[in-house]
Amino acid sequence: GEDVEQSLFLSVREGDSSVINCTYTDSSSTYLYWYKQEPGAGLQLLTYIFSNMDMKQDQRLTVLLNKKDKHLSLRIADTQTGDSAIYFCAESIGSNTGKLIFGQGTTLQVKP
Amino acid sequence: NAGVTQTPKFRVLKTGQSMTLLCAQDMNHEYMYWYRQDPGMGLRLIHYSVGEGTTAKGEVPDGYNVSRLKKQNFLLGLESAAPSQTSVYFCASSYSGQGNSYEQYFGPGTRLTVT
Numbered sequence: 126g127e128d129v130e131q132s133l134f135l136s137v138r139e140g141d142s143s144v145i146n147c148t149y150t151d152s153s154s155t156y157l158y159w160y161k162q163e164p165g166a167g168l169q170l171l172t173y174i175f176s177n178m179d180m181k182q183d184q185r186l187t188v189l190l191n192k193k194d195k196h197l198s199l200r201i202a203d204t205q206t207g208d209s210a211i212y213f214c215a216e217s218i219g220s221n222t223g224k225l226i227f228g229q230g231t232t233l234q235v236k237p
Numbered sequence: 238n239a240g241v242t243q244t245p246k247f248r249v250l251k252t253g254q255s256m257t258l259l260c261a262q263d264m265n266h267e268y269m270y271w272y273r274q275d276p277g278m279g280l281r282l283i284h285y286s287v288g289e290g291t292t293a294k295g296e297v298p299d300g301y302n303v304s305r306l307k308k309q310n311f312l313l314g315l316e317s318a319a320p321s322q323t324s325v326y327f328c329a330s331s332y333s334g335q336g337n338s339y340e341q342y343f344g345p346g347t348r349l350t351v352t
Contacts, residue, residue: 160343167343173338227281
């Protein structure tokens with residue numbers, strides 16, 4: 126079945142760039158998403174990319190999609206302590222239902 | 238505009254007790270979802286609804302029931318709670334955006350402990 130895999134932990138220094146990686150299995154996914162979860166809170170949509178795009182940039186966030194390898198990445202430029210959170214990658218499945226499959230989440234730790 | 242709200246925020250149940258979690262959204266979204274979040278396992282879909290009066294099973298539906306009698310509300314029921322249902326429960330809603338993008342909006346979660 127469909128599966129989404131992420132590494133569990135990433136630690137960076139404040140001001141550095143962070144790159145969070147994700148692989149997915151469903152080649153028919155039309156959209157891929159990145160969500161952020163701060164401690165004790167729900168998930169917040171950061172950005173998403175349509176499957177026929179290679180890259181999407183939104184301020185400090187850059188999403189890269191390699192559809193051939195089913196690999197998605199989220200780059201955060203100039204990472205700040207406020208970026209410390211869990212980041213989830215998700216792929217869309219099932220037409221007309223809006224269902225998503227989420228990865229396990231990557232905990233980003235930003236050290237001052 | 239409150240977005241997606243969930244009640245209660247916290248609950249402790251004894252094994253065998255029942256309860257209902259309430260999710261409400263004020264964005265007029267057609268689609269609603271219930272997930273559970275467990276450490277190291279991401280979010281897993283329990284049940285979902287594509288419109289008022291409709292429900293469908295997700296990835297982990299056993300032990301749960303749902304109802305969507307009103308468009309804005311999605312209820313999750315546990316008939317006989319088990320310790321394996323200790324988790325954080327999230328509700329989400331979505332709409333079919335541009336190009337069928339289905340952006341999901343999440344509530345703040347309900348932390349449930351079953352002893």
